[in-house]
Every structure is written in C-alpha cells, then in structure tokens.
Amino acid sequence: MATLDPSEIMFTPFEPKTKNRFIMYIEGIPSYLIKTAKRPSIEFEEIVLDHINVKRYIKGKGAWQPIDVTLYDPVVPSGAQAVMEWVRLSHESVTGRDGYSDFYKKDVTFNLLGPVGDVVEEWVLKGAYIQSADFGELNYAESDPAEISLTLKYDYAILQF
Numbered sequence: 001m002a003t004l005d006p007s008e009i010m011f012t013p014f015e016p017k018t019k020n021r022f023i024m025y026i027e028g029i030p031s032y033l034i035k036t037a038k039r040p041s042i043e044f045e046e047i048v049l050d051h052i053n054v055k056r057y058i059k060g061k062g063a064w065q066p067i068d069v070t071l072y073d074p075v076v077p078s079g080a081q082a083v084m085e086w087v088r089l090s091h092e093s094v095t096g097r098d099g100y101s102d103f104y105k106k107d108v109t110f111n112l113l114g115p116v117g118d119v120v121e122e123w124v125l126k127g128a129y130i131q132s133a134d135f136g137e138l139n140y141a142e143s144d145p146a147e148i149s150l151t152l153k154y155d156y157a158i159l160q161f
Contacts, residue, residue, distance in 0.1 A: 017114075017120060017121065021113040021115075022111060023110075023111045024037050024069070024110050024111075025109040025111075026128075027106050027107075028082055028085060030077060033071045033072050033082070035147065037068075038067040039110065040065075040067060040157035041064070041067075042065065043063055043065055044059045044060060044062045044063075045062075045063070046060060047059070047060045064155070067151070068151055069149075069151075069152060071083070071149075074145075086104065086106075087130055089103045105155075106129070107125065108152065110123040110124075122161055123158070123159055126154060126155050127154055128152045129152070130151070131153040132150070132151040133150050134148065134149040136149065
C-alpha cells in the first residue's frame, strides 16, 4: 500500500500564470497597442449514434473559435491606420476588390510570461485574419482612451509549450 508523505501534499511550489503578463505579436501592429486578448478555444461538433432506445455520442469535427483583441488607438502610431492596412489586404472599400488569402492571412503569436519575463507558454494562431473590426465610440462625457475591438478568425492554433 502506498504511503503519503505530507511534504509531497502540502507546500508544493506553485506559481500561477497571470493575465497581465503576455505579449502578442501581430505583423503590422505594434505589440504595445494590444490591451486585451483572449486565448484560443476549440469546440467540437457532436455526432449522435442512435441505436434502438439509446443514444451514444462521439466527437465530430473541431472548430477553433474566434478570439477578441482590444487595441489602444493612440495618435502616433495610429492603431486605426494599422488595422485598416490589414483590412485593405482582404478588402479595398474604394474599388471593392478583395485580396487573395495569402495576402491577408497572418500567423499570430502569444507569449505568456513568467514573473521574471521568461516565456512560459507560447501559442501560434495559423492563418489569422480580421473577421470584424470595431473602431469604437466617441463620447464628450468621457476621457478614456480610444480603443479598437477586433475579432480574429484563424485556421488552427498550436500550443508550442
């Protein structure tokens, strides 16, 4: 029979990852403009197998869910301009021309940092593009910084470590 050593149960070194220690890399958008970002999530379809009076379930296809990213929009460099340059790679409003996916799809990298700035987790989103961009609202009664909300769709995510 196994014996329990109290030193193995209690007082185990534990350092949580914190939400405020991350760097996100998107080509064309400076990392310091990124205020908030959601980590990747995946959802699987459900396949129902009917047999007489019972149902059994198995996993179907997986779909990576879009992520939401909030950017600061400073005067210089303009966050709105950086986002619109990415949008124009997929759709040009003036001419109505759309671009090839090779033009507008990018790889996005998240690095979660430890307390001393070391990278403790890395995600790579493959084939990311802007599904929606909201350039925010303006309000005479508030002095909060202007923000831009993005929804990024991507083909799949890889957890490197």
